[in-house]
Amino acid sequence: MVDEIQIDALLAKIADETGCQLERYSGILNEEAIIIPADQLRAAIGVLQTDFDCFHLSTITAQQRETHPGEIELLYQFWHGQGFALLLRLPIPAPEVTSIIDLIPGADFYEREVAEMFGVTFTGRAETPRLLLPGDWDQGPPFIRSEETDE
Amino acid sequence: MNKISIPIGPHHPLLKEPLSMRIDISGERVLGGTLRLGYVHRGIEKMAQQRTYIQDVHLIERICGICSHVHTSTFCLAVEKLLEIEVPPRGQYIRALLCELERVHSHLLWLGILAKHVGLDTVFMHTWHDRELALDIMEGISGGRVSHAANQIGGMRFDLSPEQEELVRLNVEKLKSQVNGVLDVIENEPALRARTQGVAPVSADMIRAYCVVGPVARASGVDVDMRRDDPWPPYDQLDVRVITRPEGDAFARTLIRVLETRESLRLCEVLLENMPDGPVAVRSPRKVPAGEVVTRSEAPRGEVLYYLRSDGSDKPARVKVRTPTLAVLSLLPEQLSAIHVADIPVVLAGIDLCIACADR
Numbered sequence: 001m002v003d004e005i006q007i008d009a010l011l012a013k014i015a016d017e018t019g020c021q022l023e024r025y026s027g028i029l030n031e032e033a034i035i036i037p038a039d040q041l042r043a044a045i046g047v048l049q050t051d052f053d054c055f056h057l058s059t060i061t062a063q064q065r066e067t068h069p070g071e072i073e074l075l076y077q078f079w080h081g082q083g084f085a086l087l088l089r090l091p092i093p094a095p096e097v098t099s100i101i102d103l104i105p106g107a108d109f110y111e112r113e114v115a116e117m118f119g120v121t122f123t124g125r126a127e128t129p130r131l132l133l134p135g136d137w138d139q140g141p142p143f144i145r146s147e148e149t150d151e
Numbered sequence: 152m153n154k155i156s157i158p159i160g161p162h163h164p165l166l167k168e169p170l171s172m173r174i175d176i177s178g179e180r181v182l183g184g185t186l187r188l189g190y191v192h193r194g195i196e197k198m199a200q201q202r203t204y205i206q207d208v209h210l211i212e213r214i215c216g217i218c219s220h221v222h223t224s225t226f227c228l229a230v231e232k233l234l235e236i237e238v239p240p241r242g243q244y245i246r247a248l249l250c251e252l253e254r255v256h257s258h259l260l261w262l263g264i265l266a267k268h269v270g271l272d273t274v275f276m277h278t279w280h281d282r283e284l285a286l287d288i289m290e291g292i293s294g295g296r297v298s299h300a301a302n303q304i305g306g307m308r309f310d311l312s313p314e315q316e317e318l319v320r321l322n323v324e325k326l327k328s329q330v331n332g333v334l335d336v337i338e339n340e341p342a343l344r345a346r347t348q349g350v351a352p353v354s355a356d357m358i359r360a361y362c363v364v365g366p367v368a369r370a371s372g373v374d375v376d377m378r379r380d381d382p383w384p385p386y387d388q389l390d391v392r393v394i395t396r397p398e399g400d401a402f403a404r405t406l407i408r409v410l411e412t413r414e415s416l417r418l419c420e421v422l423l424e425n426m427p428d429g430p431v432a433v434r435s436p437r438k439v440p441a442g443e444v445v446t447r448s449e450a451p452r453g454e455v456l457y458y459l460r461s462d463g464s465d466k467p468a469r470v471k472v473r474t475p476t477l478a479v480l481s482l483l484p485e486q487l488s489a490i491h492v493a494d495i496p497v498v499l500a501g502i503d504l505c506i507a508c509a510d511r
Contacts, residue, residue: 001374029232029444055359059473061458083445106362106481132189
């Protein structure tokens with residue numbers, strides 16, 4: 001059993017490491033989140049692993065909020081004595097973020113699912129094969145909202 | 152020696168559910184493999200966003216045919232948190248009782264499959280015979296053997312009569328004594344040890360790297376169990392004994408399931424002994440206030456996670472489900488490397504695949 005991660009200490013350390021002003025997001029019951037710039041994801045995970053000995057990524061949850069249709073939101077949901085998340089916002093139409101499978105090999109399936117369901121490009125991977133959708137699926141990412149799909 | 156790629160699946164006698172694998176071998180050695188999922192992908196997350204919360208309870212139950220109840224429990228818990236309602240204690244206890252019985256039947260199912268794969272057909276028949284009793288108990292509680300339709304938002308859809316409660320108590324006692332014999336055999340049978348000891352060992356570091364959960368993680372010494380680490384009521388009042396083994400091999404993964412079956416039956420007894428009186432549910436509104444929530448449970452195969460976002464209507468704006476098999480499956484190609492061809496079934500059985508869960 002591991003001790004609960006200290007979110008304030010984590011936020012301070014990531015801010016220190018990346019040189020960015022970071023914000024907490026407290027809108028999720030049962031899970032604190034830290035909003036980080038997409039280009040600082042790897043640095044943040046480096047801090048998690050090196051300074052907090054935290055490795056367990058539960059999943060990557062993607063969504064497109066009705067209030068922010070111009071971006072895809074990614075929640076990298078971790079567990080270390082308690083649930084917490086790193087929150088990234090990627091602009092549409094070309095949502096892109098660096099892959100973390102070299103840091104967390106277990107992220108492979110989660111990245112592949114987000115890629116096919118939300119059209120997010122994970123750079124730095126040799127390939128991003130489909131995980132769940134059929135090979136001949138040609139209707140675009142099913143979770144992306146557009147005027148046509150909303151109708 | 153030349154490398155040969157063997158396709159296995161998506162439909163294969165070795166697999167109970169569809170999964171496509173390509174396994175590279177050289178002589179009798181396995182060099183590695185790749186996986187393809189999605190053959191039973193039903194788009195449940197997307198469908199859940201198009202249905203009401205009440206309809207979703209029944210949809211979510213169809214994610215898995217083995218651990219259907221833990222899925223609805225975790226989903227209902229998420230909605231209940233957004234609604235700020237609490238299930239009455241009796242409802243909590245019946246909910247947890249079904250979760251533990253589900254773990255018993257899931258582990259017995261898995262132990263039978265492993266026994267079958269290693270040629271111990273007698274053990275297979277005994278474990279599945281005992282599993283029938285676990286299913287009978289659940290049928291006695293809910294009327295359903297695998298899909299119980301027991302949960303609703305705010306509690307349970309039905310109560311247990313005193314006669315039902317007594318019958319469940321007697322049958323749990325019977326199951327406990329009945330299953331002990333076959334579990335003893337599994338723990339001590341030399342043929343089973345010979346086929347599983349030292350096979351496909353996984354280190355704790357590997358478990359951490361691949362974010363593996365549940366019995367597979369605990370069999371490698373990783374001390375994690377959501378019933379203890381992130382408990383929802385009544386688990387926060389129970390002394391859940393988390394069982395770990397340091398070896399990380401197929402035998403350790405077997406022993407973990409044996410010991411967890413015993414522990415779950417003990418928890419069933421504790422729940423029945425301390426079953427509170429009172430209502431089993433509270434009324435819940437149809438519309439859910441805007442908000443977001445994450446809930447985790449310990450399914451038979453490990454941590455299951457639900458992320459739910461409400462926009463204030465009667466339908467969720469986003470439902471995300473991370474099932475334990477998806478976390479465990481990512482380790483499979485690693486596990487397949489550097490084993491003997493004859494051990495492939497042992498490795499596959501060892502991770503307790505539930506493809507319907509992984510595909511959703």
